[in-house]
Amino acid sequence: MKCVIVHYSEIGTKGRNRRFFEKRLTENIRKITGKATLKNSRIISGTKNANKLALIPGISNYALAVEVPSKLPNIRKAVLAVAKKSKAKTFRITATRSNKNFSLNSLELQHNLGRSVRKKCELKNPELEIFVEVADKTYVYGEKLRGPGGMPVGSAGRVVCLLSGGIDSPVAAYKMMTRGCKVIFVHFHNFDPFMTKIKKLTEILAKFQGKSTLYLVPFKEVQAEIIKKTDPKYRMLLYRRLMMKISQEILTKEGALGLVTGDSVSQVASQTLENLNVIHDAATSPIFSPLIGTNKQDIVNEAQKIGTYDTSIRPYDDCCSVLIGKHPATRAEIKPVKALEKKLKIETLIKKALKKKEMVVI
Numbered sequence: 001m002k003c004v005i006v007h008y009s010e011i012g013t014k015g016r017n018r019r020f021f022e023k024r025l026t027e028n029i030r031k032i033t034g035k036a037t038l039k040n041s042r043i044i045s046g047t048k049n050a051n052k053l054a055l056i057p058g059i060s061n062y063a064l065a066v067e068v069p070s071k072l073p074n075i076r077k078a079v080l081a082v083a084k085k086s087k088a089k090t091f092r093i094t095a096t097r098s099n100k101n102f103s104l105n106s107l108e109l110q111h112n113l114g115r116s117v118r119k120k121c122e123l124k125n126p127e128l129e130i131f132v133e134v135a136d137k138t139y140v141y142g143e144k145l146r147g148p149g150g151m152p153v154g155s156a157g158r159v160v161c162l163l164s165g166g167i168d169s170p171v172a173a174y175k176m177m178t179r180g181c182k183v184i185f186v187h188f189h190n191f192d193p194f195m196t197k198i199k200k201l202t203e204i205l206a207k208f209q210g211k212s213t214l215y216l217v218p219f220k221e222v223q224a225e226i227i228k229k230t231d232p233k234y235r236m237l238l239y240r241r242l243m244m245k246i247s248q249e250i251l252t253k254e255g256a257l258g259l260v261t262g263d264s265v266s267q268v269a270s271q272t273l274e275n276l277n278v279i280h281d282a283a284t285s286p287i288f289s290p291l292i293g294t295n296k297q298d299i300v301n302e303a304q305k306i307g308t309y310d311t312s313i314r315p316y317d318d319c320c321s322v323l324i325g326k327h328p329a330t331r332a333e334i335k336p337v338k339a340l341e342k343k344l345k346i347e348t349l350i351k352k353a354l355k356k357k358e359m360v361v362i
């Protein structure tokens with residue numbers, strides 16, 4: 001029988017809580033492939049949508065395998081089929097045995113099976129490695145494919161990600177998913193009623209965590225008020241502080257435990273350490289920026305890997321890029337910014353924006 005054998009790594013270090021993480025990962029895989037069962041520290045999944053497992057948080061590696069009864073003749077047949085299918089000239093067999101009732105130990109099994117394969121055995125750098133895992137059933141496969149590792153989505157709780165139309169924040173959201181977080185998205189907009197690009201990004205990210213909630217918050221009125229009443233130098237920072245305050249309210253409503261942004265130190269003018277201090281001061285919950293020390297090219301590579309890049313680079317005027325001052329403050333101090341904020345009817349602005357927000361489930 002064809003199946004997919006899934007291995008995890010980090011979950012394995014979890015001691016007494018391990019069952020909880022294993023169950024969560026099994027459920028997440030079942031949602032994608034329709035079939036998944038936990039068996040002896042591995043998950044046996046159906047083959048439907050198997051290619052999607054490459055990006056499922058918690059999976060260390062997976063392989064298309066055949067499941068056979070744990071009997072030597074059946075195992076041999078499966079091994080020979082894998083060997084025959086491959087063009088490789090050299091091979092090795094790597095066997096593991098969790099079923100201690102099986103008559104041969106793993107070393108004996110490797111030798112026994114290896115003698116039947118008509119290729120050159122090469123232990124150090126074989127072109128083909130055939131894996132044999134003997135449990136209640138035995139699983140035989142030729143190639144392990146890598147997953148992202150980390151923890152299964154939903155095992156760590158919820159966070160609220162400020163999702164712009166850019167390259168960085170979708171990657172930041174994905175990174176948090178690989179640490180077990182369920183991510184709720186918030187986007188601030190001031191013009192596009194259809195939000196096609198943002199919905200598309202959420203759709204791509206939903207492939208990794210399943211059902212995803214996206215809040216679309218109108219920001220035009222907030223910006224108009226800031227533009228009218230404050231120094232252009234500080235506009236961008238005030239936009240971002242207001243985004244934090246509104247997101248903070250959504251976090252409370254959602255029972256989430258942190259805000260997430262795609263910030264990376266020094267990448268753009270708004271991301272000097274000084275400005276990040278001014279922005280982060282606006283929230284009461286912790287702000288997690290998993291890309292904070294990542295270089296742009298590495299973020300781009302990651303965006304390409306997870307499939308958000310092509311959508312992210314489509315033209316879209318983020319509301320932050322609208323009407324910012326000609327010379328925005330790059331090393332702002334908190335005092336003058338807070339003084340300017342006093343001129344705004346902040347509570348009313350936040351309430352209004354929240355009242356007009358839309359919620360989409362993707």
Ligand code: ATP
Binds near residue numbers: 164
């Ligand atoms: P990104 O590529 O994620 O847009 P960026 O390098 O363009 O990031 P900024 O535009 O300064 O940097 O934004 C920094 C972070 O602020 C973003 O990563 C995102 O988390 C948040 N952000 C910016 N604009 C918006 C928006 N319109 N809606 C929601 N979050 C936003």
Ligand code: MG
Binds near residue numbers: 165
């Ligand atoms: Mg941006």
